[in-house]
Amino acid sequence: MSDFVRSWRTASTAAGWAFPAEWLLAEVIDVAESAVRGEDPAPALFCLGAARARAGAQLTEAVADLTAFHRVVHPEEGEPDPDAVPSRWLRSLSMGWADAVAEHIGATRVDDGLTGLTTGAYLRTRLTEVYQACEADGTAPAEHYGLVVVTVEVPDDLWLERAAAMVLVADTLHGVFSAGQTRTLVTPATAVVLTRLDPLLPSRVLAARRLVRHRLHQDGTDSAVVRMWLETLPSDYQSACGLLESLRH
Structure with missing residues (x-):
C-alpha cells in the first residue's frame, strides 16, 4: 500500500502538483486501497474530488492528479494520458469536486445569484x-x-x-x-x-x-x-x- 501511494505521489508531483506536502489526504488512502484490492475506485474518487475542492485544489489539478493515479494503476500504458483515464473515474472525481464547491458557495455567499437578494x-x-x-x-x-x-x-x-x-x-x-x-x-x-x-x-x-x-x-x-x-x-x-x-x- 505504502509503495503504491508513494508512486502515485511521485507521479503527481512530476505532473505538476504544486504543493507536495499537502497532497496526502485520508481520501487518497481510500482510493489507493480500492485500487490495490482490484475494486472500482470511482466511489472513492468522488470523495477524493470533494476533499481536493475543500483543500483548495482547482479541478485541473485534481484531474492531473487523477491522471497520475491512472498511470500508476496501469504502468503498461506508458506516459500519463488524460484521454486514457476511464470516463467514470473522471466523472466521479469531477462530481465530487463540484458538489463540494457548490456547498462552499452556498455556505459563504450572502446573495442569491439569480435575484441579487441576500440569503x-x-x-x-x-x-x-x-x-x-x-x-x-x-x-x-x-x-x-x-x-x-x-x-x-x-x-x-x-x-x-x-x-x-x-x-x-x-x-x-x-x-x-x-x-x-x-x-x-x-x-x-x-x-x-x-x-x-x-x-x-x-x-x-x-x-x-x-x-x-x-x-x-x-x-x-x-x-x-x-x-x-x-x-x-x-x-x-x-x-x-x-x-x-x-x-x-
Whole structure:
C-alpha cells in the first residue's frame, strides 16, 4: 500500500502538483486501497474530488492528479494520458469536486445569484443585530422594525415563469427599498424586506405591489399571483426565526 501511494505521489508531483506536502489526504488512502484490492475506485474518487475542492485544489489539478493515479494503476500504458483515464473515474472525481464547491458557495455567499437578494443566513445575522440594538436601547423591535413579505404563486408546471417573476420582484424591491433595508430571498417564491417602520412604509408597500403587478403584466407573466403584506417583528429573535420558517411552508 505504502509503495503504491508513494508512486502515485511521485507521479503527481512530476505532473505538476504544486504543493507536495499537502497532497496526502485520508481520501487518497481510500482510493489507493480500492485500487490495490482490484475494486472500482470511482466511489472513492468522488470523495477524493470533494476533499481536493475543500483543500483548495482547482479541478485541473485534481484531474492531473487523477491522471497520475491512472498511470500508476496501469504502468503498461506508458506516459500519463488524460484521454486514457476511464470516463467514470473522471466523472466521479469531477462530481465530487463540484458538489463540494457548490456547498462552499452556498455556505459563504450572502446573495442569491439569480435575484441579487441576500440569503436567509444573512437575514438572520441582520436580525441578530436588530434585536441586540433594541435590547441595548430598551425598545421593542415591533415598534421600529417590520418585514415586508412578497410571495409569487404560479402553477406547479410553470416553475420557469415563477423564476422570471421573482427576478422582476427582486428588481422592484431593489428600487423601492433602497435605503439600507435588507432584501432577502426566503424561498424560490418568497422574498422579504427587513425595514424600519415609518409613516410612509404602507404607501411604499402599495407602490411596490402595483409596480410588480404592472411589470409582470408587461412581461406576459399574468398567471403569477403576487401577494405582499407587512409583518411586525415578534418580541424575540427565536420567534422571528420561527416567523421566517413559517414563510417557507
